[in-house]
Amino acid sequence: xxxxxxxxxxxxxxxxxxxxxxxxxxxxxxxxxxxxxxxxxxxxxxxxxxxxxxxxxxxxxxxxxxxxxxxxxxxxxxxxxxxxxxxxxxxxxxxxxxxxxxxxxxxxxxxxxxxxxxxxxxxxxxxxxxxxx
Numbered sequence: 001x002x003x004x005x006x007x008x009x010x011x012x013x014x015x016x017x018x019x020x021x022x023x024x025x026x027x028x029x030x031x032x033x034x035x036x037x038x039x040x041x042x043x044x045x046x047x048x049x050x051x052x053x054x055x056x057x058x059x060x061x062x063x064x065x066x067x068x069x070x071x072x073x074x075x076x077x078x079x080x081x082x083x084x085x086x087x088x089x090x091x092x093x094x095x096x097x098x099x100x101x102x103x104x105x106x107x108x109x110x111x112x113x114x115x116x117x118x119x120x121x122x123x124x125x126x127x128x129x130x131x132x133x
Contacts (some may be wrong), residue, residue, distance in 0.1 A: 010059070017092070018115050019064070026090050029046075029047040032044050046051045076120070076121055078121050084099075085111070
């Protein structure tokens with residue numbers, strides 16, 4: 001059995017700002033899944049696509065002061081890298097590494113969201129695994 005990534009989580013200093021960023025920049029649906037009032041923690045689900053699309057969904061929660069993370073580097077597949085870069089910038093994110101071509105794959109860029117979390121953008125143009133070796 002393979003050990004496959006099935007979920008991702010993003011910590012945020014400002015939940016509303018982070019929700020707005022991912023909703024506006026990538027069209028993700030943000031849904032409250034748990035709340036402190038019901039004995040858990042405040043936790044929002046991040047639905048990044050439909051059941052028929054390749055990919056995973058994730059979660060969003062308040063960054064804890066005693067154990068803050070800014071590290072798990074996820075890649076978001078996009079249809080148009082230039083539009084995605086513009087959407088990141090327009091919604092308060094920054095581009096850490098401008099788009100670059102990855103031969104045999106497509107276009108790649110690194111970004112930071114409104115909460116300081118690093119992620120990547122990938123526009124697949126082709127897939128030739130032999131080019132990667």
